[in-house]
Structures are given as structure tokens and as C-alpha cells.
Amino acid sequence: MAGTTVNDLVDGEPLVIAAFRATLKAYDGTEVEFAKANEVRGYEKKEALKLLMSSTRGVESEAIDQAEVDLVYKTFEAELEKLSCRINSEIEGTSSLFQELRGRGIKVCVGSGFPEHVVESIVKNLGWSVDGFFSSANLGAGRPDPIMIHAAMKSCGVESPERVVKIGDTKVDVEEGKNAKAWTVSVLTGTQPREKLEAAGPDFIIESVAELTNLLKHLAKGFAKLQEMLWQKRSRTHSPSQLYGTLSKFARHLFRDSDQQDAQELLAYLLDGLHEDLNLVQVERKDHRKKESEPKVDSDEEDERMAQLEREKGEEYVAALTWMKHLMRHKSVLVDLFQGQLRSRLTCNTCGHQSKTFDPYLYIALPVHYGMNSLQDALLHFLKEEHLTGDERWRCPKCKKRVDSVKKIDLWKLPPVLLVHLKRFEFDTSTCRFKKINVRLRTPLSIDLSSYVSSQQKGSLVYDVIAVANHIGHAGRGHYTAICRHHLHNRFYHFNDTDVHEVRADDNEVITREAYLLFLMRRDISDWEAQSISRPEAWPHYVSRQNSAMMPAIWEAVGRKPQQPAPHAPAPAVVLPEQPNEEPGPPGEPDLSDRHGSRGGPCNVGSYFACHNLA
């Protein structure tokens, strides 16, 4: 807190240091030097006082009587309280950071070595809205003990420390974060110099908390940098080192030496991460926050409500309503380009009751089995009814018990760019190992998917294969390459580390038994639009401003009166170069008048799959 988020200077001296010095002066007249008090700044306060007492007296800290420490601590509390009333300014940018983070759904907690009532009064004085505040004095152990981080995780319902970032201005803050196995960020707004913080080895060092969101957007920046390079003629070879550096820092789990590296995991991480970085929904709507604090609606009741709505207004309406709720939280170019909607239904074999949901997806994962010959086989298998029996039985809310049931997934809406993961790795229970299913799925380079979708679609359903990520090798060890179509002259290139060569635009050449990820682009992709709640005409659903059935729900969601037409939302801010002024990577004669040329079309996607041997 102090030095990181609170500007705690009292007469030019940080609050806690002033309080330490005033305490020992008041207790027995000892003058403590500023530097000495600064040394113990981040420690639990009793521990800090004990260290100061021992060092000023020239004895080991074990020689200091705990009862005396407790007595001195009483003086400290009084001095601190006196001085803390004078704290009323935050480190610049803290409030807006908290607001932005919480708007993104990230929980924010503050921790301090000050007693809880002091923490509470500072939080209140500064008008912060946070998810919790913790005091090591009250929890009974100080930094570097990770007790405050653990308490914050518990109160926020966060289980994995890999999802926690500890920010602090002292060395002991870094140690505390590391002890909790959380990410650590050091800020330079405290009194400790960069060298000292560096020595503690934080994951990042930034000037101040105000820079934290820049750190959060590193993935988008690294990706943008790569795109910028690819679309300029400066060099014939490009290194994805910046993106790789960012990924290996933020997503260490993707590059652990002992694990096999999976291109699909990387893709999923990139899609999620880029979406998070580019998500334009930053601030929670007031009504949304209100809903969150209300008791959770029972899912059976919700099912019933949706079933009723479907009876009244039809299935497409319910699907669109679910989509709208999704757009209230998620609005990015990733949603516009890659996100589609699935319908999942569970039907009870006993009473016939059905539970139905419409879920968004960024890619579809198709299990591959021996005996399959084509992508169509894999799609049909994915769409097949699944009988849930035995351990997999479903709990029917009508029968109020676990019953045999049927699960069915359908493709409700397809996105402009459809990403397909061919799940070739299967866990073999007889050997307790993953094995790779090496079958070739024949796929025409253009495929009409209309017979695989369950609702009417707005655009054409003819998709072209524009890129393929290949996995060569077996389950334990392998190598990745990519085959990508050059967007502007439609030639295919095979990218294999430093070797890039053209391949025939023939499905035998482009889609081999190694194909692992497929990138399919809708033929009429030029009409994709930025979606927002108030523009239903841009959604993949058959609802629009003209088709007024949806409008009452939209007006309610955006909190406007029905009479007011909802204004058009701005186009999404894409962190990519405005217009390339030179031709992209592979040779050719690009037509740069193409309006999507600058968007970093997925045709380049293969080039940044960093190559790693699976080990």
C-alpha cells in the first residue's frame, strides 16, 4: 500500500518511517536514522520494531524481550494513528487503475503491515473501491510470509496463485509474492532503489502502478509488432522474438521444458489474451454489478425462464438474447472475427425434459478417430448424439435424480473465421500415455458448411482453407510447421523454420495427415462488422433494429428509454498498424486497396508459431 498505491509522505518522510522514528524517540529517546528505518520498511511492524531495537542497541534480535516489543508496539500504534490522519493522497493513477481492473473483472485487494483500522481509514480517505483489504498485523504474520496474499485469494475465490499479481515497492514485497508463487511486479514509487528491487528478481519492474495496464496489454503489443514487421518489406526474414518473449514471460506454462508444447494451447492462449487486451468493455455497467450482488438465479429456474421465452418468441430470439449478454462483457475484434455460437441440449430419457444453452466458442475442437476419412467425418462425429449413461448420467431437474440422457451439440452460428482444432492426441488408458492419431482427413480447399449448421446463417457458408498448422512427429516429440495462403494472390506457402517455399494449391499438398489446426475463412468475409449490443443488425442472428422483437431487451440492457434510438457504437480499436505502405512478407504483387489487408489477416498466422522441438 504505502509507497505503491498510497502517497504516504508526512513532512517529506514516508508514514511508517516517521512512525518508527517517533516511536523509539517517544519510548526511550533513541534517535533512529532514516536509512536504518527504511531498511525494515516492508516488514511486519513488530518484527521491524524488534530489528530496530536490536540494531540501535547493538544486540541480536533474539535478545530483545517480546513483552518489551509488545509495549513499544502500543506506542507505535498511537504514533501511527496520529500521523495516518494526515494521509490523503494516492500514488497518481491508482484510483483509475483500480477502476479499470475491476471493470475487467479483476479483483483488487490492498494489503499493509498497518493495523486494520488504519488500513480501513486510508482506503476510506482515498475513496477507493476495492474487493478487500488486509492487514498483516491482524493476520498474525508479516511479509515475506504470504498470509495476506492467501487471505486475499480466499476472500476472492481465487485458487491458483498463477492468477495472482503482487505489486509492491520493496524487496520484501517481491519475496512475499514469490512465497505465494504469484506474479511479482515492483514499482519505483517507493524509497527502495531499482538495484535493490532487481536483486529480489521480480517478474517486472515498472515506474508506477499507473503503468500496470500497459503491462497487461503486452500481448497485443507484441502481436502488433510482429504484424507490423510482416507487412513491411524491410527484411525477408522475421523473428517473432518479442511475441515469444512476452509469451514465455506471461504464459510460462506453455514453454515448460518438461511438458510437450502444444500449438493449440498457444492458439487458445493467444485468442483469449488478445481478446482480454483488446476488449472494449472496460467498465462494468452499474446494473450488471447490481445483478452480481443479487442471489444467484437457480439454473433450473433459468432453464424454465428460457424455455418459456422460447415458446413465446422462438429459439433464435433466445440465442440472440444470450449473445447480447455475452456482448455486454466481451467486445473485441476477436469476438467479431472468430466467435460463433453452439447450442447444447441435454434431454432426459425418462421424462423428456430438456436443458438448453447457447454458448460462444472461439474455436471448435473435433476429436479425430481411426476410420475417419475427411473433415466432414470429424464434423459429423462432433455433432452426433452422445448417450450419457453410468457415471456420466445427468441430473434431471424434473426427475430430481441422475438419469440416462442424450447430449447433443449443434453449430448454431459460424464466425467469419472458423478455427478448427483436430484433436489427434488421445490418452491411451492401456499404456497411460498420449498417442497420436495419424489419419489423413481429406478436406477440399473450399467447403460448404451449410449442412452442418442448425440455424439460418446470414452470410455464405462457403469457407476456404487459408492456413494449416501441422504437427509432425508423435505424441511425445515433434515439430510444428505451417501452410498459409497469401491473402492477396492466393498462393500457398509452407513455413518450416527458415525454409519457406510455395506449395501447390491442392488439398493433397495443403492438408496432410499432419494437419493439426485449420483456419477456415468465409468466402464473403468482406462484410464482417464490429458488433455491439445496440447494433443487432451486426450480430450473426436474425434480429435487427428493423426486426423490433429484440429491441425492448436491448433497451433494457443498455439502460435507455425505448423512444431514444441507440447511437452507433464506435468501431473497435485495433492495435495494429493503420495501413501498410509496403508489401507483406512473402513475394507477390499485393493489392493494398484491399480493406482487410492491414488487419493482419490470418494468412500470416503460421509465421509466428515459434518452432520448438517437443521434449
Ligand SMILES: [Zn+2]
Ligand atoms: Zn427427467
